[in-house]
Amino acid sequence: MLGEVAEFPVGGGASQERTRQIEALRRRIAAVPSRGEVSRPTPVSEPVEVASQGVLPVPAPLADLLPHGGLVRGSVVSVSGAASLLLGVLASVTSSGGNAAVIGQRRLGLLAAAEMGARLQRLAVIPDPGPDPVEVAAVLLDGMDLVVLGLGGNSVPPSRARAVAARARSKGAVLIVTDGQWEGAQIRLEAQVSGYEGVDGPGLGRLCGTRLSVRAHGRAFPLRTTQVDVCAERSKVLWESGNPRRIGGDAGRGQVAQ
Structure with a gap:
């Protein structure tokens, strides 16, 4: 380890x-x-999936x-x-x-x-x-x-x-x-923050989620985009999906703002 x-x-x-x-x-x-091996017995709750x-x-x-x-x-x-x-x-x-x-x-x-x-x-x-x-x-x-x-x-x-x-x-x-x-x-892979959840106003509420606009493109597939909500829930952060969308041609291939 x-x-x-x-x-x-x-x-x-x-x-x-x-x-x-x-x-x-x-x-x-x-x-x-x-890769994928461990140096001690692995509990059932600890997956070792990557190697396969x-x-x-x-x-x-x-x-x-x-x-x-x-x-x-x-x-x-x-x-x-x-x-x-x-x-x-x-x-x-x-x-x-x-x-x-x-x-x-x-x-x-x-x-x-x-x-x-x-x-x-x-x-x-x-x-x-x-x-x-x-x-x-x-x-x-x-x-x-x-x-x-x-x-x-x-x-x-x-x-x-x-x-x-x-x-x-x-x-x-x-x-x-x-x-x-x-x-x-x-x-x-490119991502930019496109919104927040749980903010009611200055000094009010609590930030509990961030919406990301994510784009992916590569040599062998066209540009695809999706909206992803990264949500805080108690001590965990969860990822929730929107529907991916394909964009033909080179439209929208500009660099995502930092």
Whole structure:
């Protein structure tokens, strides 16, 4: 197991020190149980479904947007917009027995992820990956079902993007890229907040839900959109679906507002 929200320190520094850190990270990843395996007997209530699937699960309202009902292993996915989208994916993967890592996301809402059902013991966080986060992501693809890479507004050269994508394919992992430019992603998921539930006025009521407008498009399927309600219910956050809608041609393919 990864341990309680394992945080792997991989910062900057001299090249020799960084090489040592990367090698230490490789050893730690090699010690992670194989995808879908656990290092202790698994209770009936703890599903271990991810290893037997060709796709990683996503929240149910998002599954209708995707051709295979989830994120296909070996693919690269670009995610932008509202953070709830990314948190929901992390929750779905880890709650289904998968291991995930998040790189370069200093403001990741771990509490919100846990409320959506994330198993934090299956989540590794590297808030400061140093000068080369892409290298760190390539290492983590060896042992994780899902790797989330925050690019910090940078653009990855196409040749390097292709090399890392090939590694994801060979390892059967999914790479999600955010906050930057990555050419060649098979799927692009974009979300923006389009409304709130439970707000009665200034100083009145309580925010109990957020409505997201979610768009998905990729190489092999046309643009699809849906409305998703992310609703707080006691100590849990639930995802409730609208009906996905397909849009012909290139209409509406503009970047979602942040």
